[in-house]
Amino acid sequence: MSQQVTIYHNPRCSKSRQTLQLLEDMGVEPRIIEYLKTPPTIDSLKTLLWQLGFTEPRQLMRSNEIVYQTLNLSDRALSDEVLLQAMHDNPILIERPIVVVNGHAQLGRPPELVKKLFK
Numbered sequence: 001m002s003q004q005v006t007i008y009h010n011p012r013c014s015k016s017r018q019t020l021q022l023l024e025d026m027g028v029e030p031r032i033i034e035y036l037k038t039p040p041t042i043d044s045l046k047t048l049l050w051q052l053g054f055t056e057p058r059q060l061m062r063s064n065e066i067v068y069q070t071l072n073l074s075d076r077a078l079s080d081e082v083l084l085q086a087m088h089d090n091p092i093l094i095e096r097p098i099v100v101v102n103g104h105a106q107l108g109r110p111p112e113l114v115k116k117l118f119k
Contacts, residue, residue, distance in 0.1 A: 003118075005030040007108075008040070008048075008098040016097035019108030023099070026118065030099070039091035042084045048098060051105035057083035061093050068093060 007023065007030045010016045023030050033040075040048065045057070054060055057080050061068065067090045068074070073083060087093045097108040101117040108114050 006100040008035045019097045019111040022111045
């Protein structure tokens with residue numbers, strides 16, 4: 001049974017590199033999406049939220065990024081659509097890495113968490 005494994009990867013992020021290495025050590029050759037170069041569409045972000053079991057976009061956002069503060073994304077009055085558009089327009093806001101296996105996703109923080117996708 002062949003599994004399609006995808007990692008949303010940032011090569012400059014140590015957790016992302018560790019997660020990719022973990023997958024490779026498990027004998028997995030994932031499809032690598034460098035999401036800073038090719039940001040996910042809004043529909044893809046919605047799918048990732050669902051696959052992760054998240055209920056709102058902020059759960060997938062890096063609130064410590066300068067652009068998060070600059071765009072005032074902590075404002076609770078902002079709609080999900082505005083937040084998703086912000087992540088698409090500024091992919092640095094997307095938490096990383098994300099591994100997707102057979103329609104289920106997991107954040108690799110810490111990297112070992114992605115192992116549960118293969119049980």
